[in-house]
Every structure is written in C-alpha cells, then in structure tokens.
Amino acid sequence: MRKEYEVLDDFLHSKGLRHTHQRKKIVDIFLSTEKHVSLDDLFKLVHKEDRTIGYTTVYRTMRLLTDCGLSNEIDFGDGVSRFEHKFGHEHHDHLVCMKCGRFIEVVKQKIEDLQGRLAKEHGFLPTAHRLHIFGICKRCQSRGASSKG
Amino acid sequence: MRKEYEVLDDFLHSKGLRHTHQRKKIVDIFLSTEKHVSLDDLFKLVHKEDRTIGYTTVYRTMRLLTDCGLSNEIDFGDGVSRFEHKFGHEHHDHLVCMKCGRFIEVVKQKIEDLQGRLAKEHGFLPTAHRLHIFGICKRCQSRGASSKG
C-alpha cells in the first residue's frame, strides 16, 4: 500500500474522522493523476467514475488532503486553485505556458538560496515562497499553433 | 505636470477616449498613494473625496490605467487584486508579511538572471514572472503583537 494512504489513515484516525467510500475514490483519483488539477478538473474525473459523489465532497476532500500534507494548493493567478501531489515531492517552482497551459516543474537551488539571503537582508523571516515564470514552452514554440493540454 | 498624465492623455487620445472629472480624480488619488491598493481600498479613498463616483468607474479606470501602462495589477493569492504604480518603477519582487499585511519591494538582480537561465535550460521563452516570499517582516518580529497596515 502506498505511503500516502498511511498518512491519510493516520490523519483521519488522529482527528477522529472517518473513512468513506467517497473519500477513497477521490483520493485514488487524485493520486493517480500527476497533473495540476483544479477542483473542477477533479470533480469531472470523479464524476465519470461515480455519478453520486458531489462537488462539495470533492472540495472538502481536497481540503482534507491539503491539511494532512498529501496535497499542495497552488494559485497560478488565473482565478482557479489547483492541487498537486505534495507527499514525496520536493519543493519546486513552475514554468507556466501561456499557450497550452502546461505547468513545468523546475528547481534551481541557487535561486532558493538567494531568496533566503534576500529575505535575510531585509530582516524578513520567510516561511514560504512562490515563483512562477510565465511564457511559451518549448513545444509551443516549435509548433506555431496552439494545443491545449 | 507629471509624466504619468502625459501617458494617460496620449492613450486616451489615441483610442478616442475621453477625459472625465471622474477619471481625473481616480487617477490623482491612485498616483498619490504609494501603496498596493485593492479596488476596494481605492474606492474608499475616492468615495471620501467624491461620493458620486461609483465603484464601477473605479474598476474601469484601474483597468484603463493598467492598459496604458501606468498601473500594474498584482495577485498575491489572497483572492483580491491589487494595483501598484508601474510607470517609472522598475520591476521588483515582494516580501509579503503574513502578520501586518505589508508588501516590501525587493530586487535581486542575480535571481532575475538565474530565472532567465533556468527558463533557457528548459527551452522556455519567458515573458513575465512573479516571485512572492511570504513570512514575517522585521517590524512584526520585534513586536510580538500584530498591527495591521
């Protein structure tokens, strides 16, 4: 069994929360995608498998997953929150393609270090940061045309 | 006369748009603050000076100012758009204090450079970026208590 389920089980147990088949399905589907999904994306995926599960339950479950550290909520500034896997995933920044909408995960340790130094220079105690670079991805540059995905 | 007004005049003229006393007042008030103001902030400031100017006009005017390059719209991820001066202001990133809500403007050229390199390494053509560092500002660290501003 994936470690993710242990984390969730522990969290549920420690808080006196319950296992439900709705939660199980939603978690399964979330863990089975490697994309940066919005609530709407996720609800659609869930709905295909089980028409009885409501949007609100998806909403609440993602909140739960975020609380227990399995999910990370990101705001790319387009008015919609997205969720990505957090457990077992290191911190990373994103290149956001304005043409196809893909999010490319990147890490540059030197930038991370310099951010820490920058904060320090201002006597600022950093707890989190968000770096998004917007532009056109490699694929969208070669193809002139657009292609959502 | 400030250069900002020339920029606006040129923009209005080139688009066949009109000067109105509402726009004048809103622009004056926006230019007279150095803060990162939300629409609501700005409307309140405007409303104090002229009770007849509506929220919608403030909204549309800020959109206009953003279009003509006098204003920059920022999303700090708290569900509210904010506006800052753009004309004559160089690009900068922000340290966001989670306690008092202040936005500290910072620049680190080395980070900017490394971002360009990072994009290049991925064949990505960057057009804009956003770096926000969240945490506790110097002032809020020394005072234990909170103080909005």
Add this chain to the structure above:
DNA sequence: ATATAAATGAAAAGCATTTTCAATAAAAGA
C-alpha cells in the same frame, strides 16, 4: 446649439469558493 458616441452608476450577472442543513452512514459499544 446639435449630433454622436463614450462614460457613468446602479443593479444584476458571473464564477469560484465556502457554508448551511436535513438526511445518511461510519464506527464504537452494548
């Protein structure tokens, strides 16, 4: 002054997110 098209303000609509609430179901104990 008149004509024309832009601008305005109030109200309504949009839209993602969050809350409410009555009904349902999970888990613990008898």
Add this chain to the structure above:
DNA sequence: TCTTTTATTGAAAATGCTTTTCATTTATAT
C-alpha cells in the same frame, strides 16, 4: 447484531470579488 453517537454527504444557498448590462448623462466635434 442492534443501538447510539457523531462525522459525512449532497443539494442548494450564500459569499465575496469581478465583470457586464443598460438606461441615462456627458464630453467632444461640427
């Protein structure tokens, strides 16, 4: 297994900010 307790669910409504609509007003050119 049956009962009790309390978390969970789904539909609908509420929220909060942004954006549009539309009838009226106003800026500008003639």
